[in-house]
Amino acid sequence: MADDFDNPRDIELSSLYAIYPEIQQLRPDDAYTVTLDIPVTPSKPVTVFFPAAAPDDALPLGANGGPAGVAAAGATEPNHVDSHEVAHLPSIRLEITFGHRYPAEQPPQIAISTNPPWLPAETVEQLENDGPRLWEEMGRDMVGFTYIDHVQQAAENVFGLVDEKGTLEVDPRHKIAILDYDIKARKAAFEKETFNCGVCLDPKKGSLCHRMLDCGHVFCVECLQDFYNNAIKEGDLAAVRCLAPNCAKERSKAMSASGKKRKKPRTFISPSELLQIPLDQETVKRYVTLKYKTELESDKNTVYCPRPWCHGAARSKKHKKPQGLDLAEASDESGLEEEDDEDHAASEGKSETYKPAAERLAICEECSFAFCSRCYQSWHGEFVRCTPRRDKEELTAEEQASLEYMKLHTTPCPTCEAPAQKSHGCNHMICYRCQTHFCYLCSAWLDPGNPYQHFNEMPNGRVTGCYMRLWELEMGDGDDVGYDFAGGPGAPAREVVPAAAVVDVPIEDIIHELEDFGEEEVQPAAPQQQDPVLRINRPGQAVEDMGLEKPRINLLWRQQLLLIEEERDQDEISPWQEVEEYREGTDVKVQ
Amino acid sequence: MASQKRIAKELAECTSSPPQGMTIKLPNDSDIHKWHVTLEGPEGTVYAGGKFGIIVSLPTDYPFKAPSITFSTRIYHPNVTNDSLGNICLGLLKPENWKPSSRLSSVLEAVRALLVEPQPDDPLEARIADEYRQDRKEFDKNARSYVQRYAKGPVKFESGGGESGGGSTSNTGGGGN
Numbered sequence: 001m002a003d004d005f006d007n008p009r010d011i012e013l014s015s016l017y018a019i020y021p022e023i024q025q026l027r028p029d030d031a032y033t034v035t036l037d038i039p040v041t042p043s044k045p046v047t048v049f050f051p052a053a054a055p056d057d058a059l060p061l062g063a064n065g066g067p068a069g070v071a072a073a074g075a076t077e078p079n080h081v082d083s084h085e086v087a088h089l090p091s092i093r094l095e096i097t098f099g100h101r102y103p104a105e106q107p108p109q110i111a112i113s114t115n116p117p118w119l120p121a122e123t124v125e126q127l128e129n130d131g132p133r134l135w136e137e138m139g140r141d142m143v144g145f146t147y148i149d150h151v152q153q154a155a156e157n158v159f160g161l162v163d164e165k166g167t168l169e170v171d172p173r174h175k176i177a178i179l180d181y182d183i184k185a186r187k188a189a190f191e192k193e194t195f196n197c198g199v200c201l202d203p204k205k206g207s208l209c210h211r212m213l214d215c216g217h218v219f220c221v222e223c224l225q226d227f228y229n230n231a232i233k234e235g236d237l238a239a240v241r242c243l244a245p246n247c248a249k250e251r252s253k254a255m256s257a258s259g260k261k262r263k264k265p266r267t268f269i270s271p272s273e274l275l276q277i278p279l280d281q282e283t284v285k286r287y288v289t290l291k292y293k294t295e296l297e298s299d300k301n302t303v304y305c306p307r308p309w310c311h312g313a314a315r316s317k318k319h320k321k322p323q324g325l326d327l328a329e330a331s332d333e334s335g336l337e338e339e340d341d342e343d344h345a346a347s348e349g350k351s352e353t354y355k356p357a358a359e360r361l362a363i364c365e366e367c368s369f370a371f372c373s374r375c376y377q378s379w380h381g382e383f384v385r386c387t388p389r390r391d392k393e394e395l396t397a398e399e400q401a402s403l404e405y406m407k408l409h410t411t412p413c414p415t416c417e418a419p420a421q422k423s424h425g426c427n428h429m430i431c432y433r434c435q436t437h438f439c440y441l442c443s444a445w446l447d448p449g450n451p452y453q454h455f456n457e458m459p460n461g462r463v464t465g466c467y468m469r470l471w472e473l474e475m476g477d478g479d480d481v482g483y484d485f486a487g488g489p490g491a492p493a494r495e496v497v498p499a500a501a502v503v504d505v506p507i508e509d510i511i512h513e514l515e516d517f518g519e520e521e522v523q524p525a526a527p528q529q530q531d532p533v534l535r536i537n538r539p540g541q542a543v544e545d546m547g548l549e550k551p552r553i554n555l556l557w558r559q560q561l562l563l564i565e566e567e568r569d570q571d572e573i574s575p576w577q578e579v580e581e582y583r584e585g586t587d588v589k590v591q
Numbered sequence: 592m593a594s595q596k597r598i599a600k601e602l603a604e605c606t607s608s609p610p611q612g613m614t615i616k617l618p619n620d621s622d623i624h625k626w627h628v629t630l631e632g633p634e635g636t637v638y639a640g641g642k643f644g645i646i647v648s649l650p651t652d653y654p655f656k657a658p659s660i661t662f663s664t665r666i667y668h669p670n671v672t673n674d675s676l677g678n679i680c681l682g683l684l685k686p687e688n689w690k691p692s693s694r695l696s697s698v699l700e701a702v703r704a705l706l707v708e709p710q711p712d713d714p715l716e717a718r719i720a721d722e723y724r725q726d727r728k729e730f731d732k733n734a735r736s737y738v739q740r741y742a743k744g745p746v747k748f749e750s751g752g753g754e755s756g757g758g759s760t761s762n763t764g765g766g767g768n
Binding site (some may be wrong): 201 | 596598600601652654655672683687690691692693697706712713714715717718720
């Protein structure tokens with residue numbers, strides 16, 4: 001062992017192993033060749049450019065890259081399109097051999113490699129030569145630590161390859177490998193960290209957390225799954241957004257500060273991110289479908305297929321049907337971008353009847369049925385005169401009843417006409433479908449910034465018809481809704497109403513109730529749910545309007561509310577029927 | 592459930608370092624979904640010297656759904672209904688604004704901030720808001736008299752219990768008093 005002790009190579013190696021525990025012996029039979037991976041993590045993330053690979057200049061660039069090459073390429077090719085911010089570059093592998101005449105007579109032999117070979121050959125050569133140079137400078141002594149330290153420091157500014165603008169150019173052939181490495185390294189760093197989840201308030205390891213792609217807030221996967229699964233199940237799409245308070249506000253502030261004022265920051269979460277969290281494929285699928293459906297439904301110009309068993313939407317350029325989960329994201333985004341044009345399109349589309357004939361051709365995206373968007377017959381060519389289908393005639397009694405009920409107890413959103421029924425609270429409403437703020441009493445648009453102005457005195461002293469009426473109908477509109485409504489006579493919803501439940505309320509009772517009404521305070525709809533007796537909570541509403549049918553109507557309507565997610569347009573007349581009648585009554589040639 | 596654990600945490604945090612001027616108690620130790628908060632009227636405001644009861648009800652799916660917060664002590668304020676319900680208009684409690692990572696302590700602080708600085712432009716009681724803007728003296732007088740009448744003495748937490756006065760659940764907003 002005295003021999004070992006004397007051997008300076010062993011002394012040096014044992015101290016190197018102590019300092020860099022990740023050092024490894026390259027070959028089992030050679031104790032004096034070691035390898036070490038040195039991470040290249042610049043102090044600030046660098047912007048890496050991948051110049052478009054023109055077939056002929058790809059080669060020379062790869063061969064003689066380096067600072068000179070970068071400058072030249074930068075000059076000839078000013079449009080760096082493909083740039084990415086990278087925090088971790090693939091690490092450098094050092095291979096050091098301490099020969100048997102080291103350190104006295106022989107410098108260490110050094111080989112440097114990277115995978116992929118993104119480092120320009122010149123830089124590699126220079127780094128390799130630094131070993132012998134330092135060894136000389138130290139007076140031919142043990143140089144191992146000094147050298148490794150030197151390479152580590154050089155790695156911090158990426159060996160001087162980064163220009164003053166913080167950009168680095170790399171051969172595009174290595175693009176995927178480099179970006180991949182960066183993602184993995186970032187992920188590894190993230191997983192080592194600990195975060196306090198803002199929802200469950202527990203500290204969680206990064207590996208159990210998810211960082212929101214758009215805003216960077218971190219929550220634990222469990223809470224995100226719980227929340228989003230629940231929101232998507234309930235159809236509350238607007239809730240599928242970052243869970244941090246004021247997140248969107250802060251980002252829009254940051255954006256307007258940086259001068260980009262044009263667009264609101266994206267608040268919803270892309271399906272692909274939901275899958276990353278991860279959420280079930282099924283759930284994400286539902287999210288995509290629902291999102292697409294609300295998008296269609298909030299567009300008044302959407303045309304639906306007349307086939308009664310189909311009811312699919314007609315193909316449109318604006319709303320692309322999501323194909324699988326990935327494409328849906330693109331369609332979402334395009335939908336968002338075009339939102340600005342929507343009003344535009346709506347005003348154009350208003351006079352639907354005067355659409356140029358060729359544009360009346362609609363093709364169902366579900367069943368590919370080609371039909372006329374005006375008369376809802378199968379497509380008859382451009383040169384046939386047709387008339388729009390008739391509306392709101394020949395409704396069945398049920399449909400009529402539903403319509404009546406909706407007229408009485410719902411208020412349409414002024415933007416998308418989705419009916420809203422208030423269950424409780426004040427008359428400032430926000431449409432569940434398109435988020436428009438409106439007044440429940442008169443359906444007027446309200447300024448989201450100051451919605452209550454409508455119920456107050458205007459600055460000019462004038463008042464609207466809804467002055468001081470913010471809290472009218474506080475307990476809900478209709479006697480089958482409200483805070484305390486426990487399900488009522490109709491629940492569970494899908495059950496068919498037994499004939500007996502369709503109440504025969506003696507007219508005297510109603511009159512009696514009405515008289516009561518005049519004398520007493522309005523009662524909250526709560527207590528007596530068992531007996532489906534007609535109750536009226538709206539002063540000034542004519543009894544005749546409601547009629548004896550009312551309790552039954554409510555049930556129907558409630559069923560509909562529940563069905564609304566699944567089936568569209570319950571109360572629409574079957575256009576098919578219409579078409580048949582129309583054909584009989586007119587003399588149109590069907591081609 | 593995760594909900595219980597989080598509530599327990601928040602409760603511990605709020606009892607050990609309660610928001611300014613507040614004390615928090617559970618009316619029923621086995622139910623951490625209902626909190627009784629006693630808020631001292633902030634100094635330098637018309638509410639100073641009064642003690643207000645606030646009832647915090649946490650839904651079972653808290654924090655996914657917003658808590659509901661009501662005053663059980665009547666208070667003369669543009670943003671609190673002038674009845675025995677004591678509903679509060681607070682932006683961050685609206686379902687569409689609620690974020691699961693909002694904390695109760697910040698909600699309670701927001702309630703207190705509302706007493707320090709009423710928001711007459713976003714009122715629940717339009718008449719009181721108008722009075723606040725146009726006749727501040729009268730408003731101050733009314734608010735103080737409410738404090739004298741309702742917010743002195745032991746704090747009550749049962750809402751609507753036996754309180755007399757104009758408070759009915761009538762439908763006409765802002766009509767009270």
